[in-house]
Amino acid sequence: MPELDEYVNELKDIWDARWLTNFGAKHEAFRKALISRLGSERVELLVNGHMALELGLKALGLESGEVITTPFTFVSTTHAIVRNGLTPVFCDISPDDYTMDVSKIEDLITDRTVAILPVHVYGNICEIEAIQDIADRHGLKVLYDAAHAFGERYKGVGIANFGDISIFSFHATKVFNSIEGGAAVCRDGAVSEKLRLLSDFGISTETDIDETGANAKMNEFCAAMGLCNLRHLDREIEKRRQVTCAYRERLEGVKGIKLNPLQDDVESNHAYFPIVVEDEYGMSRDELSDALNEEGIFARKYFYPLTSDCGCYKGRFDPAATPVALDISKRVLTLPLYASLDEETVERICKVILK
Ligand SMILES: Cc1ncc(COP(=O)(O)O)c(C=O)c1O
Numbered sequence: 001m002p003e004l005d006e007y008v009n010e011l012k013d014i015w016d017a018r019w020l021t022n023f024g025a026k027h028e029a030f031r032k033a034l035i036s037r038l039g040s041e042r043v044e045l046l047v048n049g050h051m052a053l054e055l056g057l058k059a060l061g062l063e064s065g066e067v068i069t070t071p072f073t074f075v076s077t078t079h080a081i082v083r084n085g086l087t088p089v090f091c092d093i094s095p096d097d098y099t100m101d102v103s104k105i106e107d108l109i110t111d112r113t114v115a116i117l118p119v120h121v122y123g124n125i126c127e128i129e130a131i132q133d134i135a136d137r138h139g140l141k142v143l144y145d146a147a148h149a150f151g152e153r154y155k156g157v158g159i160a161n162f163g164d165i166s167i168f169s170f171h172a173t174k175v176f177n178s179i180e181g182g183a184a185v186c187r188d189g190a191v192s193e194k195l196r197l198l199s200d201f202g203i204s205t206e207t208d209i210d211e212t213g214a215n216a217k218m219n220e221f222c223a224a225m226g227l228c229n230l231r232h233l234d235r236e237i238e239k240r241r242q243v244t245c246a247y248r249e250r251l252e253g254v255k256g257i258k259l260n261p262l263q264d265d266v267e268s269n270h271a272y273f274p275i276v277v278e279d280e281y282g283m284s285r286d287e288l289s290d291a292l293n294e295e296g297i298f299a300r301k302y303f304y305p306l307t308s309d310c311g312c313y314k315g316r317f318d319p320a321a322t323p324v325a326l327d328i329s330k331r332v333l334t335l336p337l338y339a340s341l342d343e344e345t346v347e348r349i350c351k352v353i354l355k
Pocket residue numbers: 048049050051053073074076077119145147148168169170171181182
C-alpha cells in the first residue's frame with residue numbers, strides 16, 4: 001500500500017470531480033501511465049484480471065472450439081475458457097520452468113483448435129517465439145495470461161507486447177495492485193476497442209448496444225490506487241529481489257529442494273518463490289508444509305490441485321494426461337514473499353526447511 005496521504009491526495013480529485021466510475025479522469029490517467037510503463041498503446045483497464053481473460057477471449061471472436069492451455073495455473077485461466085463456451089485442452093508443462101511444454105502443443109491441435117492460452121506462471125516467461133511460430137503456422141490466436149508477469153521484460157521488450165492479447169492482474173496479492181483490477185493489452189486496435197465495449201455492456205452510444213457485454217469497468221478508486229502504487233513499483237521489485245536472493249543464498253544446493261529457475265533474457269518481477277520438494281529431500285511437500293505451519297509459517301500449495309482436477313471439473317478431464325504438471329502440483333510449495341519480509345524471517349523460514 002502507498003502512504004495514506006498519497007492515496008488521499010488522489011481521492012481529493014475524485015471528490016472535486018464527483019465522478020466515481022465509468023471511464024473518469026483517474027481511469028484515463030492510470031491508463032496513460034500504463035501505456036508508458038508497458039510500452040504499448042492499446043491498454044484497456046478492467047475490474048480484475050479474470051474479466052480481462054474472459055472478455056479478451058470474447059474480443060478475439062472465439063465463440064466455439066478448443067483452446068490449448070495449461071492446467072498448472074490459477075483456476076481463473078480455465079474458468080475463462082469454459083465460461084466462454086470454449087473447451088480447454090490441457091498441454092503438459094516443462095519440468096524446468098513450469099510453463100507450457102511447447103514440444104507437446106502441436107500434437108493437441110485439431111480442426112477445432114482456435115487459440116493457445118499459455119500462462120507466464122510465477123512470472124516465468126513462456127517460450128514466446130516457439131508459441132508464436134506454432135500459432136502462425138496453424139492460424140491460431142494467442143492470449144497470454146500474464147497475471148503474474150507485470151513489470152517484466154523479455155529480451156528488453158515489455159512482456160505486454162506478445163501474442164494477440166496479454167492480460168495482467170492487479171489483485172491485492174500481486175506485485176503491483178490497484179486493490180482489484182486488471183488490464184488487457186491488445187496487438188490490434190479493433191480488438192482493443194471491442195474489449196472496451198465488452199467491459200461496458202457493449203454500449204457504443206446511448207441507443208446503440210453492439211455487443212453482449214458485461215460490466216467490467218475499473219472504478220476511480222482502484223485507478224487512483226494503481227496510480228499511487230505504480231510510482232513505487234521499481235522499489236517494490238528491488239526489495240523482492242533482495243528477499244529472493246536471501247532465500248537463494250540459504251537454499252541453493254539443498255538436497256531435494258529445487259528452486260525456481262533464473263531465466264536468460266528475462267527481467268523478473270520476483271513475484272513468487274516456488275520450491276519443488278523432490279524425493280531426496282526425505283519428507284513430502286505436505287509434511288514440509290505442515291512443519292512450516294507448526295512454526296507459524298504459511299507457505300502455499302500453489303498450484304494444487306491442477307485446474308483439470310478441480311471439483312467443478314471432476315470427470316471431465318484426465319489430470320494424468322499431463323503427468324509432469326500433476327507431479328509438480330503435488331511437490332510445489334510457494335514460500336512467503338513480500339517486499340517487507342526481512343532477512344531474519346527468511347533465515348527462520350530456511351532453518352525449518354534445512355532442519
Ligand atoms: C494465473 C492467474 N490468472 C488469472 C488470475 C485472475 O486475476 P484476478 O484475481 O485479478 O481476477 C490470477 C489471479 O489471481 C492468476 O493468478
